[in-house]
Amino acid sequence: MATVTMTMAKALNEGLRRAMEKNSKVLIMGEDVGKLGGVFRITDGLQKDFGPDRVVDAPLAESAIVGTAVGLAIRGYRTVCEMQFDGFVYPAFDQIVSQVAKLRKRSEGAYTMGLVIRLPFQGGIGAIEHHSESPEALFAHTGGLKVMACSTPNDAYWMIQQAIESDDPVIFCEPKSRYWEKGEVDLDAAPAGLFDAAVRRPGTDITVAGYGSTMKTILRAAETAAGEGVSLEVIDLRGLSPVDTAALVDSVTKTGRLIVVQEAPVHASIGASIVADVTHRCFYSMRAPGLVVGGYHIPYPPTRIEEDYRPTVDRILDAVDRVMEFD
Amino acid sequence: MATVTMTMAKALNEGLRRAMEKNSKVLIMGEDVGKLGGVFRITDGLQKDFGPDRVVDAPLAESAIVGTAVGLAIRGYRTVCEMQFDGFVYPAFDQIVSQVAKLRKRSEGAYTMGLVIRLPFQGGIGAIEHHSESPEALFAHTGGLKVMACSTPNDAYWMIQQAIESDDPVIFCEPKSRYWEKGEVDLDAAPAGLFDAAVRRPGTDITVAGYGSTMKTILRAAETAAGEGVSLEVIDLRGLSPVDTAALVDSVTKTGRLIVVQEAPVHASIGASIVADVTHRCFYSMRAPGLVVGGYHIPYPPTRIEEDYRPTVDRILDAVDRVMEFD
Amino acid sequence: MVDEELVQLLTPEGQRVEHPDYTSTLSNEKIFSMYRDMVIIRRLCNESTSLQRQGQLALWAPIQGQEAAQIGAGRALQPMDFTFPTYREHGIAWSRGVPPANMLRLFRAVSNGGWDPYTYRHSVPAIVLGNQVLNAVGYAMGIQRDGAEEAAMTFFGDGASSQGDVLEGFVWAASFNAPVVFFCQNNQWGISTPMSTQSKVPLYRRARGFGFPGIRVDGNDLLAVYEVARTALENARAGGGPTLIEAYTYRMGAHTTSDDPTRYRVEAEVEVWKHRDPIERVKALLVREAKTTQAEFDAIDAEAEEFALQLRADVLAMGRPDPITMFDNVYAEGHPLIEEGRREMVELGISGGAH
Amino acid sequence: MVDEELVQLLTPEGQRVEHPDYTSTLSNEKIFSMYRDMVIIRRLCNESTSLQRQGQLALWAPIQGQEAAQIGAGRALQPMDFTFPTYREHGIAWSRGVPPANMLRLFRAVSNGGWDPYTYRHSVPAIVLGNQVLNAVGYAMGIQRDGAEEAAMTFFGDGASSQGDVLEGFVWAASFNAPVVFFCQNNQWGISTPMSTQSKVPLYRRARGFGFPGIRVDGNDLLAVYEVARTALENARAGGGPTLIEAYTYRMGAHTTSDDPTRYRVEAEVEVWKHRDPIERVKALLVREAKTTQAEFDAIDAEAEEFALQLRADVLAMGRPDPITMFDNVYAEGHPLIEEGRREMVELGISGGAH
């Protein structure tokens, strides 16, 4: 088993490289993805090696990046579109919702929307406005799209390749605050199926699920909670649409308690939806109501105070306390 | 008390007229809103009476309709933007999420985003694609916006005026399939606050909440259920952000059971969110899990089969059965 | 309508005129066969309108007045080119070989599309104004990468010309020198919105500012549209980049069967355009130059009647789809929420299931 | 840089040149005071960059090289005009009277805006490329409705010129003849994307195709920018409609302090543009024509140093906001989820509450 230590940024870069090597129809398109290698350097060196026809520096227009990727998909290409930041995906929203999500249906199966929209998402990097958002719910709500989030370098390396190979369009969410954290990457075998959840820490008292940036925070909280005698089972959702409900039901059937942690606000969110769904499926097991620890219902705040917006270990532990009180 | 019978379309027309009479800063802008009176005739006659500077026929570009309404709001105008159909709001999504929702915050309270985006939403009119969608969750998820839906002519008449008077931006959802149904309109007094829920039928066994087009379906289901000995308390949410949680908690505390009915798909939706939230607040009262009867996770289907996509009386009654079985 | 900027090869009276840049290359046979297309497509529109009136279609978007624009452009295409239409390109669809009944599946509300886009190399309808323009540019970028001598052609209206997607399409096509032809049918109206609301200057001029040529052609002149489209397509295939063609034409009918144009336009305007009818002028030309006989014209009318009968029969034969099909073709690789929906539908007895 | 299309009144060497349409109307005093503005704004950029390097700012977007474009346009505005900037309009903000420390609140990440837009008639920064352009057009439509003799002016870059919002802004401004001036600073780069990716032809030409004038001005020429902007603004205020001004300039520094331009552009290009420095050429003019003394220039440099010290002090004094303020100004009329958030924050002991 060849495992290598690398950052998530590097893992994505290697994953993209491998996908491009395997399939000459794979393209990358986005703003500054060429010589600059993207503002996060995720595409570093790829234009040099694959040329400007395969790693395409786009004029600055997100609707066009996605809209032309749709046409390329119709022509048989698989384009990985890079949105520079989460907050800049909205100009492309119409193409994503009206074309990417619907063209397979509209063409009665003739079109394969094999494209990936990479979205560096969530906060935590002290950026200015529009650079720290969590719009995943908007895509998860939309039939025809698939949505996923990686949280480790190993997942990043494999999930980006699986997403590119998938014949369905994938919104690929990358926790930008974790780009520079290192982890082991197994270059030989994918850890799991594309949308399988992963139990990151087994436990017995509360199931705590999250994705992307919040995984690390949850694991820290689990450590602290363990010290206080509460055992958290930590689940990395990975798939946001579809959600691996079976994995959650397994866990909650055992723990009887559920907390979902996300940076996105709670109203009409993925976390709230999971709580409702799992509560239904595990009604008789529920020893406490499911809770969501999420962002507040506000525009992302100035980042000098962002750490009080994003779910902290403290807020997760507070939710742990509240859940345990129900017994 | 002066009550008049009129259709919802007419009630909206009259409400707009009254708002324009009361405040000369109120404008209407949209595609075909002038001579044509809009494709649903909601603005019928208004350009004739208020002139083309106040009822503005727009070039065909939704981002520009909303984007210029933002500038007009900064200048002190209150623009009612008409989106011709739900499925055409997405080109304006970026302006709505990045500017309308965030400018008050960004300007630290200096800007008042007094504008209303009217959205003829939901299905049921046998239209072609993109004319029957329910995107309300996308807006409800976004901090900085308010979202509401009317379901009766009386509400339509009053809520549109209240929305225009509000200093917050309102996404105003109109159930287009109900435009031509008549009801009593009280011209003297508003029935409720802008985001107050309304109990449309008192009951004891299950709280069934909905909004827009689904209200009528729910009331029919309640009739049938009553015949079968199950008493539904029917709540018209009216507010989708904010949701009148207190009214729901009151009802569910009594009934111990909750169903939310919506045309929108369920994942990351308002209904699922309400179920999670109310279950939390009423945990010890819940005799069954809360359910959502919604659209499926697909692009809106060809409308020859739309009645099997939209929540029907049968599907609501099926949910009623499932909920009652939990006892 | 004498207009220096307008490419015209055939006057409304059916007289040939000279143009410095374009000469008609069409044989009389081909003109006759294109005349036939126009007659049939007009008949298709009439039949569809009456089918809609009789409750057999949910909606219809007629193209009376735009037949020359569509048949002229449609016939200029090569088989391997790929076209990206709106909801109103019935003449293009016809030229691409889409079976007429398939065109009506959308309007009978039994499909959101209607045909296999690869079979006819004609994409499914795009209803959201402007979306298809970017898709066409992307497709053209694919052609470039394949090194193929093909072109993409996309259609949109005067109204849609105001949408960001169309304008971004211009930016991209210019930037990548993409083999795409933008074919704008300026039919003077976007539902009730007059052309003057979208632009105070002719639309074709927009292209130049983006760095590629724009041409205004008399959209009611079959010969001119054909030559202008053919030239632009050949140029694109040869690596010459994009062209914007503004086909100056008129929507003789309502926007759709749901529309009531009497609310926003005067009858006199329609009358003026009746004299510029695209079919009549070709007929005049054929009579004079090709000596086409009344019998030959009658044969086409008879064929059009046959055609309409068949179309009606085909439409009436389209039943209500099994509701369970709504779950088909949403995902290529499935989704649990789709399975759940299918299961629920079967349990409710709405469908027998598997499809 | 001899270019027929480019309006220039002052050469890089500081020599006046004639132009058929524009003549400088600036007195020596005013030129000197604008020179001062440019020096101070450059000093602001340098200080902000070092503040960022020292960890006192999250980010900085410098404007070295663009001082003439911004001070020229900024000074052409009348007090009642209203401006819609991006994140890089520090020179415009300065001209509008925004206190410099306020400009840095965004970059210190203590605010998403920074100043009261009505006090300075200068809107808050727009970061999403192109958004502000439509807002400006809407504001201008409001001016029209008020019958006021005012103009809106909006700023955007060469990169943003490809965004649908900017292009729709052109459509709308033309359609409504709105009193708005589009001021595009073509600084040749959008982060690493060269101008040639956005357009193969000069950007100013785009306007004509939308039906209003476009002008390219030497953006490093204070005198020319001022006259071109003044004329366009006067025309707008007088009901003459929109103008697109392309200020042809150069971003001498990095895109922002997070950027590394060595990855994508050659040093030689920067060297070429150093010879066109907007401040030096005004200085040369002042020396020759106004006989400005070294002592006078030194006084300005000294003032700029003072200014930088004060700026630094002001920035360092900006503390971390009380987290509870994140709930302020989201809604005018409140929202239960805001109340809930506030309550939670107080309960968690993160904030003492009420603000």
Ligand SMILES: Cc1ncc(C[n+]2csc(CCOP(=O)(O)OP(=O)(O)O)c2C)c(N)n1
């Ligand atoms: C984004 C969007 N907004 C609104 C509509 C509703 N709509 C359908 S057709 C139409 C008019 C289009 O006019 P034009 O582009 O001139 O094409 P034509 O119908 O004349 O062929 C409108 C406003 C739409 N389909 N898409």
Ligand SMILES: Cc1ncc(C[n+]2csc(CCOP(=O)(O)OP(=O)(O)O)c2C)c(N)n1
């Ligand atoms: C819609 C959108 N996409 C991407 C970005 C990220 N971004 C910020 S500045 C920039 C380059 C803009 O270039 P230009 O318009 O030329 O302005 P300049 O920075 O040169 O002043 C990009 C891509 C953004 N802010 N908004």
Ligand SMILES: [Mg+2]
């Ligand atoms: Mg039209």
Ligand SMILES: [Mg+2]
């Ligand atoms: Mg630039």
